[in-house]
Amino acid sequence: xxxxxxxxxxxxxxxxxxxxxxxxxxxxxxxxxxxxxxxxxxxxxxxxxxxxxxxxxxxxxxxxxxxxxxxxxxxxxxxxxxxxxxxxxxxxxxxxxxxxxxxxxxxxxxxxxxxxxxxxxxxxxxxxxxxxxxxxxxxxxxxxxxxxxxxxxxxxxxxxxxxxxxxxxxxxxxxxxxxxxxxxxxxxxxxxxxxxxxxxxxxxxxxxxxxxxxxxxxxxxxxxxxxxxx
Numbered sequence: 002x003x004x005x006x007x008x009x010x011x012x013x014x015x016x017x018x019x020x021x022x023x024x025x026x027x028x029x030x031x032x033x034x035x036x037x038x039x040x041x042x043x044x045x046x047x048x049x050x051x052x053x054x055x056x057x058x059x060x061x062x063x064x065x066x067x068x069x070x071x072x073x074x075x076x077x078x079x080x081x082x083x084x085x086x087x088x089x090x091x092x093x094x095x096x097x098x099x100x101x102x103x104x105x106x107x108x109x110x111x112x113x114x115x116x117x118x119x120x121x122x123x124x125x126x127x128x129x130x131x132x133x134x135x136x137x138x139x140x141x142x143x144x145x146x147x148x149x150x151x152x153x154x155x156x157x158x159x160x161x162x163x164x165x166x167x168x169x170x171x172x173x174x175x176x177x178x179x180x181x182x183x184x185x186x187x188x189x190x191x192x193x194x195x196x197x198x199x200x201x202x203x204x205x206x207x208x209x210x211x212x213x214x215x216x217x218x219x220x221x222x223x224x225x226x227x228x229x230x231x
Contacts, residue, residue: 008220008221008222008223009023009024009220009221009222010022010023010024010029010222011216011222011224013180013216015141015154015180015185016140016141016153016154017140017154018030018032018139018140018141019031019032020185022178022180022216022222023072023222024218024219024220024221024222025068025071025072025190025218026038026039026176026178026187026188026189026190026218027072027187027190028156028178028185028187029076029078030141033079033080033138033139034076034077034078034079034080035078035079035080035081035082035138036072036073036076036078036080036081036082037081037082037083037084037143037156037187038069038072038081038082038083038084038187038190039083039084039085039086039145039157039158039159039187039188039189039190040084040085040086040087040119040158040159040161040187040188040189040190040191040194041065041069041083041086041087041088041189041190041191042061042065042086042087042088042089042121042189042191042193042194043062043065043066043087043088043089043093043094043097043101043191044062044088044089044090044093044094044096044097060192061191061192061193062097062098062101063101064192064193065190065191065192065193066101066104066105066108068190068192069108069190070104070108073108078112079112079113080112080113080114080115081108081109081112081113081114081115081130082115082117082136082143083114083115083116083117084117084119084143084144084145084156084157084158084159084187085116085117085118085119085120085121085122085144085145085146085158085159086119086120086121086122086145086158086159087116087119087122088121088122088126089121089122090121090122091122091123091124091126094122094126094127094128095126095127102128105128105129106128106129109128109129109130110129113130113131114129114130114131115130115131115132115133115136116128116130116131116132116133117132117133117134117135117136117143117144117145118132118133118134118145119145119146119158119159120145120146120159140153140154141154141155141156142154142155142156143155143156143157144156144157145157145158145159146158146159146160147159147160147184147186147208149207149208151183151184152183153182153183153184154183155183155184155185156184156185156186156187157184157185157186157187158186158187158188158189159186160186160196160197160202160204160205161176161188161189161194161195161196161197162176162177162178162179162186162188162196162197162198162199162202162205162215163175163176163177163188163196163197163198163199164177164198164199164200164215164217164225164227165198165200165201174196174198175217175218175219176188176189176196176217176218176219177199177215177216177217177218178215178216178218179199179205179208179209179213179214179215179216179227180213180214180215180216181209181210181212181213181214182210183210184208184209186205186208188218199215199227199228200227200228206227206228206229209227211229212226213226213227214226214227215227
């Protein structure tokens with residue numbers, strides 16, 4: 002496994018291709034001008050309020066779209082691939098504010114926009130673009146959740162991985178990519194999402210090979226070893 006030394010992104014060799022893990026939590030495949038993001042969870046605050054939970058400021062959708070727009074402006078992708086759970090549920094997708102719906106349509110204009118099905122949003126949802134279950138492109142297979150028997154070259158989301166770091170006497174969990182020779186798991190891109198800490202998650206550790214690494218989001222975007230046991 003190889004990687005670049007740019008502290009704002011990491012270019013890694015994965016399954017025979019070079020992809021870039023970016024500080025924002027997106028993945029860039031320059032050869033295909035493909036921008037990949039996972040777990041936007043748009044309209045999460047609306048879903049929580051609808052189900053009688055805490056009333057949260059409904060800003061997370063706008064912030065997530067703003068961050069996605071910044072990645073699109075920086076990279077000008079030909080294809081945008083969302084790895085499922087793009088919406089927190091199907092009712093939330095239907096209730097998306099008109100301004101947010103219009104912004105997504107503007108971002109998709111002139112691009113091939115692909116929505117993969119997730120466990121939160123399994124059905125087509127009427128937005129610009131195409132809905133798929135999985136995508137195979139060259140040596141890579143993109144899906145929402147990692148398959149235990151996946152062949153090398155799998156890229157997925159679903160788990161919202163984080164790595165806990167000691168910081169001035171307290172622990173800070175940072176979203177991260179998880180990377181080994183078989184699979185690459187993306188962090189959640191959504192502005193209001195929780196996550197699983199890889200060091201205390203048997204579910205995540207069980208998917209990863211010995212020697213797996215985490216690529217931290219944010220600045221600096223650095224690579225650290227994944228803990229070997231919970």
